[in-house]
Amino acid sequence: MKIVSIRFVFIVCAAVSSGALLFWTSQSVQKAEHRLAALDRAIQSERQAIRVLETEWDYLNRPDRLEVLARDYFDMSPLRSEAVSGNFSVIPDPALPPVMPSRKPSMAAQPVSTGARAVPPSSVLPAAARPSHPVAPVRPDASPSSSSDSPSRDDFRSLLEDLTRQPDGDG
């Protein structure tokens, strides 16, 4: 009697290959599941980080803190009504670029708060916040060698100087 029949070999091969296939499939499913879980965890932790950072942004933008910073570093003070002379409408609107990206524009359109008017007069803004048109004063200490640079870079330098100016310099 034949010990190894063709049929027997075929069945064994089929069993082994289907077993291998099954193992490979289960391994790839497991791998995919692990990847999914890792991605979920990563998304979750990113969301957490975003929530924390948003909270921190609003914490750091507390009005009392901004007030102290504006007073100490920008030499700004609340606008007095006497400081406003004449009519706002006669001043051409230079479309000031926002000093800081405004957040949540969908909620910015308010019946009472008009954001544009809350921007202080342009004289107290650092130079970079102003549009580079001829009215902007030219800083005398700007070296002529840097004339090849784009004007925006000059503006950026003067902004940096403004920001890093030590308080003892102007008393």
Add this chain to the structure above:
Amino acid sequence: MNSFFRFHRRILKMQGVRRGALDHARARVMIISATFALFYIFIAVRAFDLSIIQYRVNDGVEPYVAAATGGTYRADIVDRNGVLLARTLETASLYADPKMIPDPESVARDIVGVFGDLSFDDVLALLRRQNRFVWVRRNLTPQEQYDVLRLGHPGLSFIAERSRVYPQGHLAAHLVGYTDVDGRGLAGIERSFDEFLAKGGQKPLALSLDIRLQHILHRELSAAIQKFSAQGGAGAIIDIATGDVLAGVSLPDFDPHAPGQSNAENRFNKLTLGVYELGSTFKVFSTAAALEKLDLSMAHRFDAREPLQRGRFRVSDFHPQKRVLSLPESFMHSSNIASALIGEMVGTQALKDFYSDLGLFTPMALEIREIGRPLLPPRWREINTLTAAYGHGIAVTPLQMMVAAAGIANGGIRVEPTLLYDRPVREGGSVPDVRIVSERTAHRMRQLMRLAVTDGTGRQADIPGYRVGGKTGTAEKIGERGYDRRRLISSFVGFFPMEAPRSGVFVMVDEPRGTRETFGYATGGWVAAPTAGRIINAMAPLVGVEPDFALSQDGRDPSASLKRYISHGE
């Protein structure tokens, strides 16, 4: 198995007597060894799977803080510009396993290095305990957690917890409220919208507050309280057209992260829960009642030469002019005698009806539960009509008074205050406007309030260009024996710009003490009015009011037409 079958066939083929017990034994040995071989192969495969395959698949590092507890977060509370007022964050809480800390002294020193407010001895005592779990610190900031991780001590671990964070701190604590450790709202919006907030979801609850105005109000009110060594105060800024409460402050206040650490006095909401006799600010209402019900002429004259005597009651003026006053004069000098006479002229029933229409007799409708019930005389006598006309004998919440005055200043439409940015439309569509005084009366009252600021007791609230109008109030608090002349409640209710007011400001200072600068005065005109002026000065650019000096000049000012009723000197 294969070998077993082969063997089996072989022994089947065997012939003879030797086939028997020996073959049986051999077969059993084969079966047992095959079983064990399979078992070991299984273990080998599993070991290979776990140690090589699974390791390569799981290349991620296990998180060092236990994973999120799942579910949704309690919804955020934001102001009208989307600035966060309250948010639930996942924070790490630090605990220690003392069994895994071989050297408590150095660990304690490191922990104290991270948390400066912990004491070394306390931490050391914690770490020397015999149990396996001690809380070191709950709800760390990310920076603190990073610092602790950098220490690298194996006995320190974190558990993720949820905590309610109020980025603005105490700024709007009374209105926003606070929660307990389980996240249930205990006060303010947190309590009244507890179910809505607990449901969570993506959409935050937007309040009508504007945190910038809130800060201005808080800053100026705190400054006034400090300057006049007062016990406390309250203030509000509202949009008198929509009823939006833009800012509301009650001082002293508390830290909503730890409400238990402040006393009940600080947690008490003076703005909406406390009821006070507010004094002369009520003359806005009695004068409006006289204009509305009696159509009183501006030229009407009141005899204020002598204090008014009614039975055993005596009404005298705080700023005595000792002469006959016209109606505008009596309003701007805040004459109690004239107001009492007005109350008498209007009559008890008519005045009560008018106050009731203004909503001064019933608790105000607002979206928080801390609402005070007005205190009225148990039995309303004739004399109560006289005193109610100048704001005594009736106690209401400051916000209630403010809202009632706003209803007159905005042209005569009753104001429904709200703390929500998107006020839900009530059933039956939009809320119908309720008229409380005619346009004409409202216009007269605006002129009178402007006059009180240009020429009267509220002069210090005047800001050039903004045409502030308002009324001061100085009430005596009730002491052990009747009214105490030295314990005052000074208030100011103001609106601007007076020809078309949009914003209203209310300031109340509790028990101010006069200073050298104010010549010892602690009245509404000296304490509350300048504070309100500073608030208006700071907030006007934010609400989009431009100073207009041309309109303030003589002849065009809202109060100009009343000037001829004023006699100087005499």
